Amino acid sequence: MAFYQRIRDLREDSDKKQSELAEYLGTTTQYYGLYEKGANEISFERAIMLAKYYNVSLDYIAGLTNKKAALDAPRPSKEEAELLAMLNDLSPKSRKKFAALLKQMINTLK
Numbered sequence: 001m002a003f004y005q006r007i008r009d010l011r012e013d014s015d016k017k018q019s020e021l022a023e024y025l026g027t028t029t030q031y032y033g034l035y036e037k038g039a040n041e042i043s044f045e046r047a048i049m050l051a052k053y054y055n056v057s058l059d060y061i062a063g064l065t066n067k068k069a070a071l072d073a074p075r076p077s078k079e080e081a082e083l084l085a086m087l088n089d090l091s092p093k094s095r096k097k098f099a100a101l102l103k104q105m106i107n108t109l110k
Contacts, residue, residue: 003047003062004038010054010061011036024078025049026085045088052076 011021022032025046034040042050051058057069076084090098 002038003042004036006061006063007042007050008036010050010056014054021050021053024053024081026082026088043088045084049076049081049084 011018018032018036019029022029025032027046031040035042035046047058047061051061052075054061055068055075057065057067059065060068087095087098
């Protein structure tokens, strides 16, 4: 079974709309819909977000196992998910700059 079928099944089993998952992932409903059709490849970061959201393993989403194997990690809050989505949209170079800036800010707040 392809991973896109799994994420669709998980969404439908949870009685969620594509728009709800798109908002959680920080993308548009149309773009999310392409994930479920297999027309867009989902990023690793977003696959992790979905695994956490549904409390299943990445292996389950990838179709490597039929065991959902609940995760111990709590689901990120809406704010955390929004921040992760923004971070995922940055280039690797910008991510490094952001990490350095964030470290400076945290040290200042301590």
